[in-house]
Amino acid sequence: xxxxxxxxxxxxxxxxxxxxxxxxxxxxxxxxxxxxxxxxxxxxxxxxxxxxxxxxxxxxxxxxxxxxxxxxxxxxxxxxxxxxxxxxxxxxxxxxxxxxxxxxxxxxxxxxxxxxxxxxxxxxxxxxxxxxxxxxxxxxxxxxxxxxxxxxxxxxxxxxxxxxxxxxxxxxxxxxxxxxxxxxxxxxxxxxxxxxxxxx
Amino acid sequence: xxxxxxxxxxxxxxxxxxxxxxxxxxxxxxxxxxxxxxxxxxxxxxxxxxxxxxxxxxxxxxxxxxxxxxxxxxxxxxxxxxxxxxxxxxxxxxxxxxxxxxxxxxxxxxxxxxxxxxxxxxxxxxxxxxxxxxxxxxxxxxxxxxxxxxxxxxxxxxxxxxxxxxxxxxxxxxxxxxxxxxxxxxxxxxxxxxxxxxxxxxxxxxxxxxxxxxxxxxxxxxxxxxxxxxxxxxxxxxxxxxxxxxxxxxxxxxxxxxxxxxxxxxxxxxxxxxxxxxxxxxxxxxxxxxxxxxxxxxxxxxxxxxxxxxxxxxxxxxxxxxxxxxxxxxxxxxxxxxxxxxxxxxxxxxxxxxxxxxxxxxxxxxxxxxxxxxxxxxxxxxxxxxxxxxxxxxxxxxxxxxxxxxxxxxxxxxxxxxxxxxxxxxxxxxxxxxxxxxxxxxxxxxxxx
Numbered sequence: 001x002x003x004x005x006x007x008x009x010x011x012x013x014x015x016x017x018x019x020x021x022x023x024x025x026x027x028x029x030x031x032x033x034x035x036x037x038x039x040x041x042x043x044x045x046x047x048x049x050x051x052x053x054x055x056x057x058x059x060x061x062x063x064x065x066x067x068x069x070x071x072x073x074x075x076x077x078x079x080x081x082x083x084x085x086x087x088x089x090x091x092x093x094x095x096x097x098x099x100x101x102x103x104x105x106x107x108x109x110x111x112x113x114x115x116x117x118x119x120x121x122x123x124x125x126x127x128x129x130x131x132x133x134x135x136x137x138x139x140x141x142x143x144x145x146x147x148x149x150x151x152x153x154x155x156x157x158x159x160x161x162x163x164x165x166x167x168x169x170x171x172x173x174x175x176x177x178x179x180x181x182x183x184x185x186x187x188x189x190x191x192x193x194x195x196x197x198x199x200x
Numbered sequence: 201x202x203x204x205x206x207x208x209x210x211x212x213x214x215x216x217x218x219x220x221x222x223x224x225x226x227x228x229x230x231x232x233x234x235x236x237x238x239x240x241x242x243x244x245x246x247x248x249x250x251x252x253x254x255x256x257x258x259x260x261x262x263x264x265x266x267x268x269x270x271x272x273x274x275x276x277x278x279x280x281x282x283x284x285x286x287x288x289x290x291x292x293x294x295x296x297x298x299x300x301x302x303x304x305x306x307x308x309x310x311x312x313x314x315x316x317x318x319x320x321x322x323x324x325x326x327x328x329x330x331x332x333x334x335x336x337x338x339x340x341x342x343x344x345x346x347x348x349x350x351x352x353x354x355x356x357x358x359x360x361x362x363x364x365x366x367x368x369x370x371x372x373x374x375x376x377x378x379x380x381x382x383x384x385x386x387x388x389x390x391x392x393x394x395x396x397x398x399x400x401x402x403x404x405x406x407x408x409x410x411x412x413x414x415x416x417x418x419x420x421x422x423x424x425x426x427x428x429x430x431x432x433x434x435x436x437x438x439x440x441x442x443x444x445x446x447x448x449x450x451x452x453x454x455x456x457x458x459x460x461x462x463x464x465x466x467x468x469x470x471x472x473x474x475x476x477x478x479x480x481x482x483x484x485x486x487x488x489x490x491x492x493x494x495x496x497x498x499x500x501x502x503x504x505x506x507x508x509x510x511x512x513x514x515x516x517x518x519x520x521x522x523x524x525x526x527x528x529x530x531x532x533x534x535x536x537x538x539x540x541x542x543x544x545x546x547x548x549x550x551x552x553x554x555x556x557x558x559x560x561x562x563x564x565x566x567x568x569x570x571x572x573x574x575x576x577x578x579x580x581x582x583x584x585x586x587x588x589x590x591x592x593x594x595x596x597x598x599x600x601x602x603x604x605x606x607x608x609x610x611x612x613x614x615x616x617x618x619x620x621x622x623x624x625x626x627x628x629x630x631x632x633x634x635x636x637x638x639x640x641x642x643x644x645x646x647x648x649x
Binding site (some may be wrong): 080095113197 | 423566
């Protein structure tokens with residue numbers, strides 16, 4: 001298998017059983033008081049990445065948004081309150097790198113009727129807390145969000161908390177490739193949603 | 201004139217080639233559907249895997265009636281009304297779980313999972329013993345029957361047996377199940393959606409092969425962005441659809457079926473070959489091929505979406521590997537829940553491959569709801585908006601009507617090209633019959649001793 005065959009933008013070899021197992025473990029029990037480092041450079045960086053992500057999404061700059069994710073990333077919106085294991089249950093959304101790009105590609109076709117016209121959004125990101133992990137420099141960032149969406153003449157809200165697993169700081173102050181994994185926990189993840197087509 | 205004093209001339213509203221907007225916009229017609237259809241005929245309620253053991257329950261609705269599906273302490277499947285026989289409050293407020301009994305939070309009346317009244321607090325304050333009187337047991341759907349794991353109920357004692365009601369649509373259901381180990385599937389959570397539109401807009405769409413390349417154009421482009429000469433997903437609709445191999449069948453009693461399997465190549469691996477691109481696909485495929493060799497193709501087919509749409513009137517749509525359930529909420533609002541399914545390999549027919557297959561299968565099931573259904577739901581909402589035009593009331597379903605040699609009819613089963621609206625016309629005839637009838641609806645009190 002040549003290196004080009006393993007480009008995660010057009011193939012998916014890295015989402016293996018071990019990848020899922022690690023993902024589920026990484027997103028379990030990370031929010032210990034003893035792990036909190038929510039001050040100083042870690043907090044400043046996390047806040048900067050999260051705010052930039054929210055701005056890109058609000059400005060419909062989806063290609064810029066994609067740059068924030070690492071090549072072998074996970075994007076996970078659980079469909080149940082206990083989050084479950086994505087190997088055994090359907091998620092609200094579970095994307096690898098390629099499918100994140102699929103999402104953007106579809107919205108750019110001009111034929112995604114659920115986003116014609118495009119929703120306007122305004123995101124509040126608050127309550128940011130940073131936790132360290134067993135992997136040097138890798139942090140878990142918890143934040144609350146409220147996305148106000150204006151679509152089809154109506155205002156509605158998407159509310160919950162997100163957990164970002166961030167790669168060690170690389171000196172790239174634009175946050176390129178920083179998001180290893182993002183979990184979006186909607187307070188109503190197990191409810192029937194009208195037109196769930198915006199990017200959270 | 202109907203039993204409730206409301207006059208509807210369904211012959212004027214439902215024609216061979218068109219139906220009137222009021223079927224989708226009139227709240228009084230919706231109210232009538234809640235008895236004539238949701239109650240008057242067999243309605244899907246739950247899947248047996250949602251209530252797997254005695255004392256497990258799952259909350260749902262029959263039309264707007266709040267229902268608790270239970271497997272009682274003796275293992276009997278029941279559909280209890282979630283309505284205290286005292287003042288009417290719901291007695292079960294959890295979505296699902298297990299319970300030995302249901303205690304009403306309002307005044308503490310307690311019921312067994314069989315529906316039988318167990319206790320009334322401070323009974324000495326009553327001049328009678330409610331437990332001796334049948335009407336204080338929870339109401340329940342008097343007829344509850346399963347077909348291969350799918351549980352249905354009706355309030356109409358004159359309805360035929362479930363198996364007869366399903367009739368020939370049992371064939372595709374059997375095929376859909378029998379490809380899996382043990383002929384069995386379990387539900388594995390869901391993509392849950394709703395739309396501001398009438399429930400029939402979704403049922404009209406369920407076997408519609410005409411909308412696919414238009415409504416799902418963005419998805420088709422997306423799933424083929426790397427495909428080259430090897431088209432993926434629903435690409436077969438791009439071929440000459442009127443003469444293509446996809447056929448639509450009408451089976452009677454409102455049930456229909458769009459069979460896309462004739463587009464598959466022969467042999468194992470054909471389903472997997474047209475599957476779109478999903479997370480983990482190449483990695484899992486390599487692992488399965490490495491471990492299972494010649495058996496891998498057939499295993500991968502189990503992770504792929506079987507190209508069948510089986511539509512059981514009025515609310516159960518089996519498509520791909522999904523079980524989609526429609527719930528009418530109002531004349532202009534509908535919940536649509538896309539339950540995923542997982543294989544269960546009790547006999548280990550797959551030599552330990554089931555977990556790998558299911559991990560892939562979860563991802564193959566998420567793509568259509570997220571990137572396809574959302575566009576349909578938007579179009580349904582825009583139909584509902586368009587039907588605000590009172591002076592332009594007709595909704596057409598005449599594709600194929602009147603063309604010579606377009607359809608075949610054999611043993612009461614009508615079939616035609618996948619893009620024809622013949623299934624809509626046929627199910628609307630059945631709908632008309634149901635809506636014009638006045639069935640006697642009844643409840644049971646459980647037949648307790």
